[in-house]
């Protein structure tokens with residue numbers, strides 16, 4: 001498709017803070033050096049950032065005594081003992097750690113360090129405390145000083161960059177595991193380190209003096225705390241896009257490369273995350289410079305304005321909806337899989353809601369389809385037995401046990417947790433799902449290895465405990481495939497509810513229109529994707545935000561507080577289709 005205009009680097013314009021940005025190590029040094037009153041310099045760093053944050057700050061305070069936050073940690077053995085139940089032996093999933101970094105600190109070491117800090121300050125020597133947890137250690141001393149003598153610098157980094165660094169051999173923060181698999185490193189980040197770090201980030205957001213954006217190792221940037229806060233506050237005043245990222249995989253296809261103009265370096269692209277604030281980042285644009293920060297920073301700073309009052313009451317500061325893309329066009333089947341029920345995910349992983357999903361078919365080849373639900377009258381023990389045997393024999397007769405449904409453009413398959421499923425080869429899927437995304441029990445991986453030649457982890461036992469055996473062909477047909485209900489229809493606008501299933505908390509509406517569509521958030525966040533049409537104008541009927549062009553397959557988040565917005569076909573005589581998702585309101 002030649003006229004695809006998918007924007008790979010969408011930005012969020014921030015007004016009024018162009019002066020509060022420092023773009024070179026020299027400029028950063030000069031700005032920090034101008035803070036001559038600073039005595040206690042706290043450099044809090046997200047795990048995944050190494051000494052680069054310190055290096056940038058330390059040169060501005062050459063006389064400072066430098067203290068590493070790690071000096072206040074418990075010893076390795078004690079930390080491991082606390083975290084072991086959360087790491088577990090599973091290769092993919094752990095148990096959510098809901099504690100605080102303080103639990104992993106040695107209170108007497110902390111007290112000793114605080115005494116050292118006080119001694120230095122008394123002797124008129126500045127002190128830098130740096131690293132993950134620096135702000136916790138420095139906090140009692142900071143409280144004893146006049147405000148202008150304390151400087152807090154926060155080192156921020158996107159999760160996707162952390163994952164890249166894992167792949168390049170970076171260990172986790174609390175483990176010496178450079179050689180461990182990326183999946184296991186990710187697990188330690190997802191279930192433990194990132195949760196701890198987000199808590200600290202949230203505490204510091206209202207008061208930090210500077211933010212160091214360290215996602216691009218070669219190009220660190222610094223903005224003032226006010227510029228950062230203004231960026232996040234302005235982001236939730238209008239619909240925004242995040243920075244999509246793309247990852248190859250064993251089943252990946254060629255559609256995204258072709259349509260989005262992606263590099264030819266990778267053999268394929270399997271996933272695109274374009275709609276997962278926990279994972280994606282945003283580009284805050286100050287003047288002509290983009291500063292990349294995790295989209296999660298917006299969720300943490302403005303949960304109510306972003307999510308809406310009711311969603312915030314229900315989910316807290318967590319973004320519940322996930323949009324991502326799965327490309328198997330010219331690729332292979334996904335693993336045959338199932339996701340845990342809510343009961344199971346709460347009890348085994350400490351999650352609060354489960355991985356309910358749906359596949360909206362953006363495009364499909366002739367052989368594209370979806371495996372969904374078990375066949376009528378099958379013997380569940382026999383199927384599980386065959387799946388186990390397949391691990392030895394390398395062969396499983398999927399067609400004997402699982403229904404295959406041919407898929408066409410704009411079909412919507414609903415996949416409540418517990419339903420056996422997977423997309424086949426030759427599909428371009430827009431996933432509209434609940435946010436959890438690593439709770440996939442692979443039952444059968446079609447006797448293949450991953451891109452590195454290793455078999456991917458299979459979880460038949462867990463799968464067996466979660467498969468809902470009554471979801472057979474007739475039930476699936478009547479409940480999960482194209483459950484479309486027309487809500488409104490005139491000559492040039494049709495509004496349809498396409499899902500999700502009543503067991504899932506998300507509702508999707510499809511608007512097909514050749515004229516402007518007026519939409520309302522009804523006070524709760526919405527996420528939409530332009531599923532047909534080259535481009536559409538996204539406007540505010542009240543002129544509350546600047547109009548912008550949205551392109552085919554792009555995902556947009558509409559913060560709750562935006563209230564009303566309008567979508568209009570940008571090309572004459574080219575109707576558009578938009579799929580809008582929001583948490584179903586009672």
Ligand SMILES: O=P(O)(O)OC[C@H]1O[C@@H](O)[C@@H](O)[C@@H](O)[C@@H]1O
Nearest residue numbers: 251333334335337422437440442
């Ligand atoms: O297990 P594989 O084949 O990699 O498929 C994994 C993908 O499956 C889909 O149904 C979703 O659950 C995705 O979130 C997941 O990434």
